[in-house]
Amino acid sequence: MASGNFKLKTDNDWNTIFFRFKQGMQFDIISSTGLKVPKGRWSDARQEILSTHEVRYKDINVKLKGFQAYIRKEFEDTKLQDDTVIINSKWLKEKINFFFNRESKDEKINDKVFFVSFLKSFIEEAKTKRTKRGTAVKPRTIQYYNTTLNKITAFESFVGVKLKLIDIDLNFHEKFIKYLENEEYLNDNTIGGFIDAVRLICGNASKKGLNVCNDYKLTEFYSPSNKTKDIYLKDSELNLIYYTKFEQDYLDNARDWFIIGARTGFRISDFLKLSKDNLNDGFIYKQTHKTDFPVIIPIHEQVQKILDKRNGEFPRKISDQKFNLYVKEVAKIVGLIEPTEGAKVVPQEIIKEGKKKVINRKKHGVYPKHELVTSHSCRRSFATNLYGKIDTLTIMKITGHQSEKIFLDYIKITPREYAEKLKEYWRKMNSEIS
Template sequence: MATTHLRVKTNNDWNTVYFRLKQSKVFDIECSTNIKVPNKRWSPSKSEVLPTKNFNHNKVNQDLIDLESFIMGEYNEDLKANVTFNSKWLKEKISKFQNRETKNENIDKLIFFTNYINSFIEESKTTKTRKNTLIKPRTIQHYNTTLNKIKAFEDFQGVKLRIVDIDLKFHDLFIQFLGKEQKLNPNTIGGYIDDIKLMINNADKKGIEINKEIKLRGFYTPTNKTKDIYLNEDEINKIFNHKFNSDYLDNARDWFIIGLRTGLRISDFLKLNKKNIVDGFIEKNTLKTDFPVIIPIHEQVQFVLYKRKGKFPREISDQKFNDYIKKVCEEVGINEEVEGAKMDEVVIRKNGEKETIFRKKTGIYKKHELVTSHICRRSFATNLYGKIDTLTIMKITGHQTESQFLSYIKVTPKEYAEKLKAYWNNMPKI
């Protein structure tokens, strides 16, 4: 049976307490506890700190008792597993007890949040969803962004977060950091909070100690109502019928019409080719959801294909598409002043130095300034809403629930009122 012993080796103003673990002639190991005690206040016979003014000797003695109990518990567990007991083993156990990094990832991921996130991300790469499909690369990418935000927060606060530190205090400080220091909007912050909840709940299921405050209502997900815009039928028709002198704008306009009339994401409609046309329909396995979508070819899309001799427009990058469709809408005259948010330069201070970043800024802008690729799917869904059944639209847009869909479309209260007015006007007169 192993025995323990505590001692100090030096005679300085402050002296480190060492922990010794010995089992007859099998092993004899000793490591620093990193606990320091005042000179001449250590009792070798009692293996404890003597009562000392201006020094919390009771806490130190209790910590040493708890450490001894912890080490013996770990020793008894590892003895069954035929673990090799050496200085490295003892150093890791002392670090684990004191919540310090051990540099042993199998230990550190059970204690520190960023270490756990790293292991969570690696597991996620091979984890199957309820539909027996792998987690999407974009989801993994978002987990990595969340990890980077946690690391930035740790640098800002000068701390190394433990898993049990993820509590309401962390929640409030993290949201403040992302809002005030990183200038992020509530919806973006909410995405990171959702990831953190998922990761901590995953740790809880594995039996890792967590702070239960994450289960409280106060650990909320920030959000705000976005002022997203869409193009109505008249605006889309103006874009379709306009004659552009610039070939690059004509090409971008044609892609724009395809996006507006298919409801596909930019990652899908810019990849369309002749192989996606089957029996008069556009067929595409969507990149984000891997969901097969079949869409009838709108007459405006048919005209674009006819104009280009059955081919889709010339290939274009996502970035250039977003840049060009703003110019398309400006030339067409979509200049109504509306409330919305667009990317703008923001100057922040990082490590004492000024740094320019880009963040969404809410304000009143000309509508063409707010146009991005996201407007395609949103316009498609909004313009069809109320004209055909919601389920049919959802099957094309890929929304899983009606609540998701209804939060996505952008029909204003005035437009709902106009629809009701039109319905009443078409009713038989009394």
């Protein structure tokens, strides 16, 4: 039967604890645990560190006893494996690294211990993984995982610690949020997205039976968020944009795309890719990019006139960046200049590592309305303007929202506008009675 015991090889001021593991003539191997004990404070007979103020001897002794139980179990498990496992010094060293959560030369061992290593393997798996619907994971989702990886790696460099899966606890949660706020200058919603990703990764590691701290399941392991003040344009404002004549061709082209976006409810990644192939018998057919969901929507009168103006063709293709730049100019020309609460990306000067640096971050405030108009305003305007006029499920089928709760949070009707709707309803009721 295999047996193991700890021993010292030296009698110096500080001595490394080794572990010897053997079974008859089959193997007799020894490897360093990496733990050290002060001179004269080790007991071979008791296999533990004696009382001392120089190390946390009680904690180390508990860990040593745990390792002995662990190594016996690992050895017995090798007898159940199909492949022949060679019990040698390399095998023992890997088990020591795994148990004590240390880096190994074997990446498969590291994947089971270290957060970044596991995240890298998670990303590689995601590239070939299928979703519940049987579709491939979207490149945008893979990019989101990679961005999370970059933030975690930067955080490790900042604190000077290589995180283990077991380290992802409430203490990490607090420090990581502070780092993203104070060093990366990110807003709450962006930070919340990274915390969501961390929870997802920990949950995946837990399902694989890895040693994970369960703090990620606690309500205290929250994802920060802030109520965004995203704007929408009322029908009257959209009509103003539609009927305004623009002398510059690039503004006329951007305006037409904006109206198409606001009258279809598509995301910019979808409406800027529309072509004649998407038209059939008075409807627009589109397999949406983000959700891969087929959407059919009747052609709005304004969209049809834009097509007629261009001999049945959609406007000239432009980039997302130019679209967002031009529509602000369009909105300014038609007079959308009233002070409006919202958020926009602004340059911000910071000092990092003693050097001045300019970064672009979203900043909440009150701005002229035209400065807040973006591609997101199209889809949000579509949903908000139709809400209450047709059933909510129909709007959700077009916008792709999965739940009414998320949809209601997405539309941007103010309390005053709800009150005005009720006032108008009562007015109509009274006029009918009289």
